[in-house]
Amino acid sequence: QVQLVESGGGAVQAGGSLRLSCAASGRTFSNYAMGWFRQAPGKERDFVASISWGGGSTYYADSVKGRFTISRDNAKNTVYLQMNSLKPEDTAVYYCAAASGAHYLAKHDFNYWGQGTQVTVSS
Numbered sequence: 001q002v003q004l005v006e007s008g009g010g011a012v013q014a015g016g017s018l019r020l021s022c023a024a025s026g027r028t029f030s031n032y033a034m035g036w037f038r039q040a041p042g043k044e045r046d047f048v049a050s051i052s053w054g055g056g057s058t059y060y061a062d063s064v065k066g067r068f069t070i071s072r073d074n075a076k077n078t079v080y081l082q083m084n085s086l087k088p089e090d091t092a093v094y095y096c097a098a099a100s101g102a103h104y105l106a107k108h109d110f111n112y113w114g115q116g117t118q119v120t121v122s123s
Contacts, residue, residue: 006116008020012120031053035097038092048081048094067083096114097110097111
C-alpha cells in the first residue's frame, strides 16, 4: 500500500502561481512513477502530468505545457507540481497518483490515489 497526501492547493487570481506537494508513505517511493490528475465539477478526471521513477522522463497534457512543471524528490518521498500562469480553467480538484507498472499516462495505469486538493483560479 502507498498512502498519498496532497497539499498546497488554494485560491489564486489568474496569472498567479501555486505549488502542489504530494507526500508518499508506505512502499518504496522510488519504485513508483507519479502523476497528477485534475477533476473539475461535472467533468472527468483528466491527466495533467507524470514523471518516471527516477525523474528523468516527464509528460504533460497539452493544456498545461509550458506552464506546469512536475518534479520529485525521492529522498523526501514527495512529488511536486509547480503551476504558473494559472487560468480560470485550471480550477479543479488536483489528485496525486502512483503507478507501479511500466506505463503512467492514463488513469488506469495508476494504482494509488490521494484525496485531492482544491485549486481555484479567479479571473
